[in-house]
Amino acid sequence: MKHVIALDVGGTGMKAALVGAGGALLHQARRATGRERGPDAVVADILDFAADLRAHGIDHYGEPASAAGVAVPGIVDDTGGIAVFAANLGWRDVPLRALLAERLGGVPVALGHDVRAGGLAEGRVGAGQGADRYLFVPLGTGIAGAIGIDGRVEAGAHGFAGEIGHIVVRPGGVDCPCGQRGCLERYASASAVSEAWAAACGDPDADAADCAKAVESGDARALQVWQEAVDALADGLVTALTLLDPRTLIVGGGLAEAGETLFTPLREAVRQRVTFQKLPSLVPAALGDTAGCLGAGLLAWDLLASTDRS
Numbered sequence: 001m002k003h004v005i006a007l008d009v010g011g012t013g014m015k016a017a018l019v020g021a022g023g024a025l026l027h028q029a030r031r032a033t034g035r036e037r038g039p040d041a042v043v044a045d046i047l048d049f050a051a052d053l054r055a056h057g058i059d060h061y062g063e064p065a066s067a068a069g070v071a072v073p074g075i076v077d078d079t080g081g082i083a084v085f086a087a088n089l090g091w092r093d094v095p096l097r098a099l100l101a102e103r104l105g106g107v108p109v110a111l112g113h114d115v116r117a118g119g120l121a122e123g124r125v126g127a128g129q130g131a132d133r134y135l136f137v138p139l140g141t142g143i144a145g146a147i148g149i150d151g152r153v154e155a156g157a158h159g160f161a162g163e164i165g166h167i168v169v170r171p172g173g174v175d176c177p178c179g180q181r182g183c184l185e186r187y188a189s190a191s192a193v194s195e196a197w198a199a200a201c202g203d204p205d206a207d208a209a210d211c212a213k214a215v216e217s218g219d220a221r222a223l224q225v226w227q228e229a230v231d232a233l234a235d236g237l238v239t240a241l242t243l244l245d246p247r248t249l250i251v252g253g254g255l256a257e258a259g260e261t262l263f264t265p266l267r268e269a270v271r272q273r274v275t276f277q278k279l280p281s282l283v284p285a286a287l288g289d290t291a292g293c294l295g296a297g298l299l300a301w302d303l304l305a306s307t308d309r310s
């Protein structure tokens, strides 16, 4: 059976799958990224993981994978197949596409950005199905975005498109590692809410999920922390929708797991801020943490389709 290898490399874990036509997940596996062993060891592990998946395909589906797709964090040159920079993995200019192609017997390999790959999957087989224009915003350790346009995700001229987490929503506010102050991700990422709630409740181990629970039980301090995050997020999202006019806004990541505790006040906060703009439908992501891996598989299938055509 024809299939492709999909790999999503994260800061702590790698998710992999063999993906059949139409995005069917045939086989899934996970391994630790092991970044503490250094950037070269991580690359070697990725190549080993991919080779093992290729062997699994031969054993179970009678043929090796026809292509592979890999999603990685940081700055990615999709066209050149280079992982340009990933702070959490210590990577600089890793020619990952060429290394994988060599290890996988010369099959076509697509290299993509993790959030854009996740956005591609949400748009095609997840919460954005059928939307010609959408924005996918995962709220995790940081905040990123994927701009979906007619079945593809916009990378920008330099691979930076969609970085909504670094839109300034509180001028002169909290320092951000990017060098700016008052960036959205310093107020509305899961990490930012965890920090704010830990400080407010006095328990250093309390996190965003605990904050959501306290909101649900009517805790006034939690409500305040939560509303500040919701307001910052609405400010950022309204900037984005003013610029992009998406039909669907897909919000995912750890913070979105709070469900309607997040979405009900967020829809209201966005509604209050728009004047002439058309309100997009604001929906939770559907694919959870498999989005990046599925997206990597879709990139591989897209690559096969384009090589078949040429």
Ligand SMILES: [Zn+2]
Residues within 6 Å of the ligand: 165, 166, 176, 177, 178, 179, 180, 183
């Ligand atoms: Zn920033």
